[in-house]
Amino acid sequence: MAESNVNSRLEAFCDGVFAIALTLLIIDIKIPASETINTTNDLWLALQHLFPSVFAFLLTFIIIFISWVNHHGTLKLINKSSPAFIYANGFLLLTIVVLPFPTALLSEYLFTDHAAPAVVLYAAINVLNAIAWILLFRAALKPNPLTKNEKATLTARAGQRNGYWALAIYTLCAILAFWFPQAVAFLLGAIWIIWLIYGISVKAE
Amino acid sequence: MAESNVNSRLEAFCDGVFAIALTLLIIDIKIPASETINTTNDLWLALQHLFPSVFAFLLTFIIIFISWVNHHGTLKLINKSSPAFIYANGFLLLTIVVLPFPTALLSEYLFTDHAAPAVVLYAAINVLNAIAWILLFRAALKPNPLTKNEKATLTARAGQRNGYWALAIYTLCAILAFWFPQAVAFLLGAIWIIWLIYGISVKAE
Amino acid sequence: MAESNVNSRLEAFCDGVFAIALTLLIIDIKIPASETINTTNDLWLALQHLFPSVFAFLLTFIIIFISWVNHHGTLKLINKSSPAFIYANGFLLLTIVVLPFPTALLSEYLFTDHAAPAVVLYAAINVLNAIAWILLFRAALKPNPLTKNEKATLTARAGQRNGYWALAIYTLCAILAFWFPQAVAFLLGAIWIIWLIYGISVKAE
């Protein structure tokens, strides 16, 4: 492996996991069973009833894609590796890989009276994801910084601070979701759209 | 990451998504249930009834493979990156990743009396795909061109114009599919075969 | 993209497809439903009844892995590209990607009285695979050879000849499978084990 990029295989492995997690989401959206469809109108209605699935799919798609963009940006700051950094990446991948489960749960239960467990779990995975980012930046910063240069160190520190903010916000969401699941679900959607816009603007600097 | 190819990780990620979307298609073609098969002839007949599934599978396979070839050709024109370009790629991937759903819908409903919603949705995804290509070329061309040289800029502009043509044609298909779903489905098949031949001849120049 | 390896993205894409096709095979082996299991012995018996699934899984795993090894070996001979070569690779990937379907069919029907369609289809996919290899070598050899040097050209020609032999053998298998499905299934298994040994010995030269 070229010494110029010690993390190229880690990148390739993570890219694979992100790409598969993104692509697998669609297989949980099932087509309407043909036995229940007697007219063309039935099929249009059945497709409309997939709205919660589409909402959950798009939300998780955005989360995974932004996570990949951030991962891509983060690894550009790094030119060394360590076991702690590799295992922090493994934990981050764990929080990505599990997403199809809470996504399917959200699709099924968001617009029912029992939405709370689905939204709490979904927010809890976001909490774990924020923890994984904090651990990843921590492993990149100490004991020996893996960052390329001083500027990269500052960017990594800013990323770690964002991680703590995310941790606080998602924990609050997870708690509020016990009482206001639908509101929290849409709040999570709004937060990720803000992260999307923020991500674009920060990286354009 | 080597500065000589700033998009190598974006390429790797997109390759992963295209490859997985291509490979996942087959899992929606289910084998005939053994309870319904009493003679060898039953099994031959059951396999023949998979024809709509095979048609939809091949159409989507061709779409995804050509999209990958075009993506491969497009990224060869580019040697810089921007947030808008990365997110335009994300939107393109979204329009690829969702394809298994309309493909399965087409398999199930193409030769029924309720084919319209399936074909409209399939054409609508093609519309979104055309929009994604337009956005991707737009992000590659301005405000600061990401293209390698003047020749690459001209090729990207031609690609953008093709995107507008595709947008017009697929929008028309989506509208016509409300009344003539089967005809539009075969028209879409014919269009993609033309894109296939066009793609080969253009790239051979 | 580095000009030193014009096919690196094609390789990455094909690697992805081979890797996914290989890994998806296992999801067609379903665990025994817990409702049918009353004693530990029931579970042991249920696992034994998975033998046809395991046979089909291993056969397809070997086919895909050997195809990847051969693809890897073939692309080492090549240092140029052409549209025909890219599309020949696409057709090869098609014959790999569809394999989970005949594999599942073989699992379900190999040891029933209606094995013929399953084995005929499985052999037919092997026929298509042989045709794909012939097209791929043909695209590599003419009109302008894409091969690195004279020695690579000779190896590619030998590969093409092997493709014609494979085409003849699998066509014969597909025809014989109408009358002797089980025998042909085991013959196919034996052929691929020979290809395995042959592949090792040839490449070790």
Place this chain on the structure above:
Amino acid sequence: MAESNVNSRLEAFCDGVFAIALTLLIIDIKIPASETINTTNDLWLALQHLFPSVFAFLLTFIIIFISWVNHHGTLKLINKSSPAFIYANGFLLLTIVVLPFPTALLSEYLFTDHAAPAVVLYAAINVLNAIAWILLFRAALKPNPLTKNEKATLTARAGQRNGYWALAIYTLCAILAFWFPQAVAFLLGAIWIIWLIYGISVKAE
């Protein structure tokens, strides 16, 4: 392909397989069917009943991730290739790719009276995995060492010895699992956590 890294495509292919195997695990954790859920409390209870699935998922996730880390570390020792080495990698991938099946079996049967077959099978796959690592190190060490230098040879020999230890331990686990399945399942969990800690400490040297 750059001569500086003859194994780059093997690495990419293996990365793909590891990444997909890791990501596919989640699709075997099914969400509770909405027909069985009448109150929010029902859904909380149904999620709690997923504990065996989560245990099996996490165990297999850890196994696959550590295997990838070890594979990554092993291929850094190597700068040549051989057919035996490639096919040993293929066998290793086989033992990774099959993991979703014993994982699903463990999820379903771990806390029933018929856990023995599930745990025996799970341990048996670990036995095969240990054998694959021994074959891989053997292929790397002889007849002609593929290792970079003397230090890499020593590390590879240590890896091979670990493989023999793993073989002995998992064989014992597989045998004991006939009588004490639950205890062995938790022992396997404990062993992999030890491997995790060992892997970090060794690589940090």
